[in-house]
Amino acid sequence: MFPSRRVFTEVLRQTNNGYRTSPLKIEFRRATWTCPQCLRLRLCERPLGQKRFASTNAAEEKEFRSILDEPPRLVRMRRKHNYGGLIVLALIPLTAFALGTWQVQRLGWKTDLMARFEDRLVRPPLPLPLFIDPDAVKDFDYRRVYATGKLRHDQEMLVGPRIHDGDDGYLVITPLEREEMDDRGRMRKSKVLVCRGWISKKFRNQRERLKEGGQQALPDELVTVQGLLRQPWKKNMFTPLNKPEKGEWYFPAVSEMAEFVGSQPVWVEETMQPDLRETYFREARGIPIGRAAEVNLRNNHLQYIFTWYGLAVATSFMFWLVVRKPPSDIARRVRQSKSW
Template sequence: MASRSMFNCLLRPASQARSAAPIGRCVAQKSATTVRSSRPCRRPISTSRPRQSQQPGDNPKFTSILDNPPELIRTGRKHGPGLIILAIIPITAFILGTWQVKRLEWKTDLIAKCEDRILRQPLPLPPRVDPDAIADFDYRRVWTTGHFRHDREMLVGPRMRDGEQGYMVVTPLEREGGPETTVLVNRGWVSKKLGDQSKRPDSLEKGEVKIEGLLREPWKKNMFTPDNRPDKGEFYFPDVHEMAALTGSQPIWIEQTMDPDLLQVYDYEARGIPIGRPAEVNLRNNHAQYIFTWYGLSLATSIMFYILVKKPPTDITRRVRMNKSW
């Protein structure tokens, strides 16, 4: 009994310490709670919204990229307005190139005909000429005689020659048949500073003259050329019918030709004598360049169309197409 009482005495301090520990812990917790309550409230660290209980996948009308990839990223779409336009361009360019081939043949034949007419001997110009037949005699060399009507002279321009501005001198030529046989003669170019007749008396030929030139259809007005103003004596392009009605002449246009050497050209220019054109064909023929341009455009756009249609899919498109079979 003595030994048991001694053992209990040894164990009592330990049990009392264990029982005192919860009491001390409760006191410490109570004091910590009191300190926290006395401090100001702090903001929470996370500001994210709470997760919604319903997800997009819960909606029965929801369509994911795995369920229908062609409609979401157009993996199956190969045609559209841009591709259709790109397909039309090479076809149109090829048609235009073929049309230019026909135009080249026509222009080559026309130049050959005109050059053949120039090589022939000049014909005497009949008193009356049918204006509708001029197209069949374009660039045909002719000669005639008459008197220049300098009082009805007209200046067409401005026209450039060797970088200098000037005018084309157009003078009616009265022939032996009377006023109804008068024709319009483009005598040639004079500089702008000698446009006034009083400054070039050597150009006003008197008496009967013989001229040689080409029957021509004069150039036409383009969209940038202003309208003629006959009331002010301003002519920007040769309107043959208008000029013939103004001077009482036939609507026949003759371009006087000459082939002066360099010294004569300088002398004519200084004295104000009109410098006629050489007897040569000056028709422009750029259709070969147009053929190269249109066929080249057709080839280039065809290659672009082929590359675009046969272009391999990207990695994302390939993966989406593979996921379509899930």
């Protein structure tokens, strides 16, 4: 028996007189394996009359070309980026840079304003005139003043709720009534609004304050109030409207409150020396806790400057990467050189 995977072939030689059978010559050679599917396709394309298993080597066929002879090639599409999207992306770093520049200007303005207020605080207090022009208050903002008169507790207004050290409470607004004799011997009266300070929510009723704090909580004699002359507060869009007829004040609207009690639209914030023991003493007895004589304006513009400029740098780098990189979905595609 012959070895496996070998074939037996008989070689015929042609002579001058015709064909004759030569002595048998036996060759042993290894068979070439061919994919059955490829072999079937070649057999279907073979012309009529050709022998079925004429050749087992695909390279012997003249018109056969492999995919290795004509490989596919990568081509770059000529489509560009969407200009509308690039314009929108370019506006982000430009807007951030503009906002950072605006915050630089705001920082300079806030620094000068705080320096001007600090200069007014170190000056000695001024006596508050009986009648004050409301338009001139802005030139004396954070100026220390004092006034003598009688507190009208019957016209007291509570603004709140307000938080102090984590506790709910109210700001006590009491008109200060003053009297003065003019040159003709006539008595003139006027009122200004005095923010006496903060009280706890449990002392909303004046009786509770009078019971615990006595005359210190609700003085009925002439008192001298020393504090800061301040400009009217500005209301934001999230603060609800006041309801004077119900005694509900959510925001210290100076003009509205002055009209309600018949006072001048002048706002004075009573001050006290910062003392922890005095603060606890007043809080426990319902005595209003005044504010410290200092400038309490927020100045976060330097943080905003770093934030906006950092965002401008980051978005500029991202925009450069987007412009530099071709469109991801159509940048390169495989294009075959022949349809198989």
